[in-house]
Amino acid sequence: MSKTLLMILLLGFSSAASATAEPAVSVTEGSFAAQARAIEKSLADGKTYAEMSRAERDEVRTLLGRMANRLEGVQNVEELPEDDRLELFNDQERVNAMLVKGYADSRLVCDKRGRTGTHFRETKCQTVAERRRRAEADQNSMRALQRSPVPQSN
Template sequence: MQRIAIAAGLIGFMAIGQLHASTTPVIDTTRPTAPQIERIQAELAGHKTYSELKPADHAQVVNALSRIQEKLGSEGVLSGLHPAAQVDVVNDQELINTLLAKARADSRLVCRRETLVGTNRPQTICMTVAERAAARERSMDTMRKTGISRPEIIP
């Protein structure tokens, strides 16, 4: 019984660690921003970490990064700025964190064992979260266009 309690406790700590890791900011203005901005620009250019970032969101992130660089200048210190400029930098930081956190979550690869129609053998199907959402939306659109609202039960 103690082993089960210990295992449950470890799983709970791992879940809390994953939750904390997913909520950590992408860019943090309390630390030097120049290396953070360079890292984000490299990740954006690589198209792997943020592969599901929409072009409009990509442009917003790039513009916000350039505004932060412009406002912070070579010093990179938020506390040395005018209060209005500090608000602008923090707002840009929140925009970047929100867009990139969503893109990172949508870029996660999720694998599931599925039995395809016409076979009894399950296969592993791997898709990103965004690909699964797009596939779900396409199938819902197809059902709407064909007039299928829900399967009917024949008595």
């Protein structure tokens, strides 16, 4: 639930800031720091974003660091120069996209299948990313089999 709340806060931050009819969002250093700590904790737990590569995790950390540097000493996002504000929101969108994709790829999907020759059902659980990699590997091996020459009989 806390992960969902965190994602809603991050997405709400960007959508509320871009809405023209609503007042400017007041983001303080402390509130961003708390969100960044929660994201860092989720990245480090090894479960929430298990399918994110080390490079993606490092990029998220780098982007969060840049965002923290831009927000340092600022009480409100509106106090930032236009260029800094734009870069801040762009960094935030990249972080959001990476976290949403990483979370979706790390989701565990379980199937119950009947084993051949028995009435026993077997449960097999894989992450979405593992299932995708398996399907791609199966497709590649089928293509390789179709392209290979037929053995000649002597």
